[in-house]
Structures are given as structure tokens and as C-alpha cells.
Amino acid sequence: MLFPEFGHRDAGAAFVWPDAANALYPDFKRALLNKECDMDTDTIKATLIDSADYTYAGTDTTYVAGANGVADASKVAVSSALGSPTIAAGVFDTADFSWTTVTGDVSEAIILWDDTHASDRLVAFYDTGMTGMPVTPNGGNINVTVHASGWFSL
């Protein structure tokens, strides 16, 4: 294996990417630069994801199932609009939130997405370094604490 930290080529095989890590979706960066997203006024939501049914791909653009989208089977719980969004000093932050009375598959990831536009643009994917993951829904609430430094910084 060459450069395992960056993925590798197996003989005769296509390029193999390593496991996904927390990342902003590339199309979200393009959308920000193109003034298509307004993070402190748009409706931003978070979805609990079963990684058995969705794998991060940098080419994904939309939360809607289908091409370059997120399979519905992977969506275990969806938040309402996240409260108190702020964009101070290059940091996007929101209030903490809860998914209530959650049932479904064991979940390993969170997707942040923008529910304002028809495109339902994907914003960020988190599956690494999350305290409490994987989480097994038990019918109770799942309370989410956003990092003290916000969801992401640019």
C-alpha cells in the first residue's frame, strides 16, 4: 500500500479512498463563494446518519436521495432548524439541539445541510472524533452538544 493516509492503489484496481473524516462538502464551498448560502439566515438542519447506508463522497451535493445525494435509508433522525446560527470570525456555530424519541439503526455520522433552497445542499459530514458515537437509538432523546469552536471555521 502506498501512502495509506491518502488512500492507495491496489494492483489493477481503481483508486481507493481512505475512510471518510469530518469534512465540508466541496460543493458547499463553491456555493459559499458563489453567494448561494447564507449560513446565519438559511434553515440549517442536522441529520443522524447510519453509515451502513451512506458513505461520504466529495462529489455529493444534495441531501435529497438519488444521484450525488444521501440515501433515505441512512437518515435515522432529522432535527428541526438549528437555533441561534452565528457566523462570527469565520466560525459557524449554532445552539445545541436534540433529536427526540429516536428509533432506528445504529448510527455513526451526522450530516449538516441547508434546507432553504430546493437543492437541499449538503454542508458538512462528521463521523470522526465524536464523543458518544456510534449511538444506538433506544426510543429516547439524543442530545447534541456543538463544539465550543462551532461546527466549522473557514
Next chain:
Amino acid sequence: MNPNSQHQLWTMWDYTVVPDPPRHPSFVQVRENCVRFARLAFGSAGQIQIVQKRRSWHVRVLAEGLPGHDPAFADWMHAQWVRFFQHGFGARCHVTSAVKLMAGDPQTGRPADQMLIVPTIVSSASEEM
């Protein structure tokens, strides 16, 4: 650490303090004293976040093993914090208190709450490597 394993209990304690006007302690002073008091009140397992806003201070403590869902205990703990804040921010400081069960059995008959802490993403050139 898995905060969602059996018998774990995690609570978030939130305090917003508007100081008595003459009192202007520095951030370092407030941080040192809050950390010391939180360790005394809650034990060593936990996290603290202190935010200085224009006219107020916001202190959040994530603590392990405390029965925050017990109203009597929560009231007692809030009273300790109010007394602590009055020492530092003045007797007439205004304190708003709240506590939330983050993970563990709420003892109401409904399933246990679970907790996730989301990390942050720092977008930089190296992310694209």
C-alpha cells in the same frame, strides 16, 4: 469514554451572570475561579466553557454522575453557584440557571437520554491534501 453506556449520567449546567455594575473581573480571573469551583462542586470529570459577552458571562459545565434531574439537588447546586457568583460579581449580580440531562436515565419511565459531542472542522489548505 462512552457517555451513553449503562449507568452513565451526564448533565449540562448553564449559568448566565450579569455582574453588579462596578465589578469588572478579568477573563483570566473568572476562568480560574470558575474552574476551581466547578471542580469542587462537580468533581473532576467534565468540561467547562466560559464565554464573556458584552454585558454578561456565560458558564456551561458538563458534569458526570450528578442527579441534575432531581429538582431538590438542582436547586441546591444552583444556590451554591449563585453564592459563588455573588462573591466574584457582586451581591446584586443577576444569575440565570438551568440544568439539562444530557445522558442517562431520566427516571420518568421513558428511555435513557443519550449524548453526542460534535467536533469542529477547521477548513484549511491541508484539508485538501
